[in-house]
Amino acid sequence: MAPSARQWQKAAYYVAQADLGRPMAIIILIVILGISAAAGIIFWKQRVKRMLRRASILQRNKDYNEALRILNNVVKISPSHPEVYSDRAKLRYLMGENNAAIADFIKAAELTPNDAGIYNSLGLARLGIKEYAEAIEDFGRAISRRRNYAEAYFNRAATLAKSGNTKGAVADYTLAIAGNSGYAEAYFERGCIEAGAGRFEEAVADFNMAVANKQHYAEAFYHRATAKYKLGDSRSAVDDCNKAIAFNASYAEAYNKRGEIKSANGDYAIAIQDFTHALIINDAFIEAYVNRGLAQSGSGDHRVAIEDFDRALQLDAGNTNAYIGRGSACAALGNSEKALADFNRALDIAPRHPVASLHRGKLRLADGDYKHAIADFTVAVLVDTSYAEAYMYRGLAKLAMGNVQAALDDFNKAIANKPEYTEALYHRGMAFIKLGNMSEAIDDLDKALTIDANYGVAYLGRGLAKASLGIRRAAAEDFTKAIIINPDDAQSYLERGTVRFEMDDKKAALEDFNRAVDLIPDNANAYLRRADARRNMADNRGAIADYTKTISLLPNSCEAHIGRGRAKFEMGDEAAACDDWKKAAALDCHEAQVLLSQHCQ
Secondary structure, three states: OOOOHHHHHHHHHHHHHOOOOHHHHHHHHHHHHOOOHHHHHHHHHHHHHHHHHHHHHHHHOOOHHHHHHHHHHHHHHOOOOHHHHHHHHHHHHHOOOHHHHHHHHHHHHHHOOOOHHHHHHHHHHHHHOOOHHHHHHHHHHHHHHOOOOHHHHHHHHHHHHHOOOHHHHHHHHHHHHHHOOOOHHHHHHHHHHHHHOOOHHHHHHHHHHHHHHOOOOHHHHHHHHHHHHHOOOHHHHHHHHHHHHHHOOOOHHHHHHHHHHHHHOOOHHHHHHHHHHHHHHOOOOHHHHHHHHHHHHHOOOHHHHHHHHHHHHHHOOOOHHHHHHHHHHHHHOOOHHHHHHHHHHHHHHOOOOHHHHHHHHHHHHHOOOHHHHHHHHHHHHHHOOOOHHHHHHHHHHHHHOOOHHHHHHHHHHHHHHOOOOHHHHHHHHHHHHHHOOHHHHHHHHHHHHHHOOOOHHHHHHHHHHHHHOOOHHHHHHHHHHHHHHOOOOHHHHHHHHHHHHHOOOHHHHHHHHHHHHHHOOOOHHHHHHHHHHHHHOOOHHHHHHHHHHHHHHOOOOHHHHHHHHHHHHHOOOHHHHHHHHHHHHHOOOHHHHHHHHHHOO
């Protein structure tokens, strides 16, 4: 006769509540139900299965404590059941009880030593408490039991990467992919390692495979954007940022990266919008504050930029980029003292920071402290031997100290590292002019203008070189182009006036000199050139006024004293002329000695 429903309930109750192992549980079933041992075993197995299933449901519903209570009971009634130890280990792992999870995985492995999945899970638990060496061994055991176990290769690769063995990690990610050709995460992680090592083309290839196998993989699109940007493909990088954001509208890093690319291209307004969006998502995003500050400075809004740098430093008082950015903004506002303090602070934190060294050097260069500026630029290029800007500015400092050849060497290095560096090409061209190498100067200035047709000072420089070679009409055309780009450039008017005068277009020359004087009323050279023009045009009275103004601005000007003497002599005032030439002779002007000997005996 089959057991009644009440007998089944009673048996189930005692089996569930009693702290008994399998043998005693079966005996209880036989006694209460009056069934065979085989039937008792079946009943017991079904009961354990139902308890495990119930625990699994509770775990999925995140009722971890109740799930753990049930699994503890199963262990009591079935201490040799491997599945319960594995299930309890996974539950404890989710609960953050890694050591307890490890103990359960070890027990499960003892009961089923050929189960690769248990060793893989054991490795993950060890990884959770940073037992990297032990985790690597466990993943190895999993792989030895299942040769094409892609997940175990993946997990061992991640552990190797965390322990610093990136070469081994790449090898394991490759094996994971061999075991599962569609393993998007393995392609992604391998791509991240390649990017970290500067192998951006290889990284892009891996990210391509990641998104091919997982089309909405926002993180892979973001990292591919970063790698593409490093390769100089800004447009495609922005497209990838757009995709990352489309698949994850809260991806603050993607907004930040897109803003960074836009800012580098000079699209500051759009970049600021992206940085702001990133900060709406994460108001503690330090990098976004720094980047927005840089974009604000780029757009000329230095005071607002300082607010962003201040916020970044409130969040991280040791952020060198924030100090550098704030220092640059202060320098732009004319607060050199505050700028220097920020650059010094950045260098206190990172003594050989190349960017901080560059900016402090630029500040010292502007202040005329050439020696210390050169020291800063030298630190920058020692740390980063490809730092074109540091070479260029060191060249400027050397040029300011009169060391033209050494400056030229630095400009060469700047251009070698950045072939389309317009500023370096311009300054090298000007250095060639100082050395009298006009053809080389024109070549460099041609290149600069090919890169940037609106680079006004390059037209001015090229005009000077052409004028020196006697190519006056072409020189005048270059000065005119410089004036069109910058209508308030007094130097271009002066130089154009000079070549126009030499071309006997005296009226136009005088107009240029007048304009130069209007633009810079305290420019001695402007008055001197206009004075020479006026004297040549027989306007000696006007010439004397301009020579006198020149002398008031530049008391030791030989040319002004000699010129004024000539104008006075031509007006018949020989005594006054001789007085001017005597003053010029006292300044060691050889021409004045000649004039005195000829006219003032």
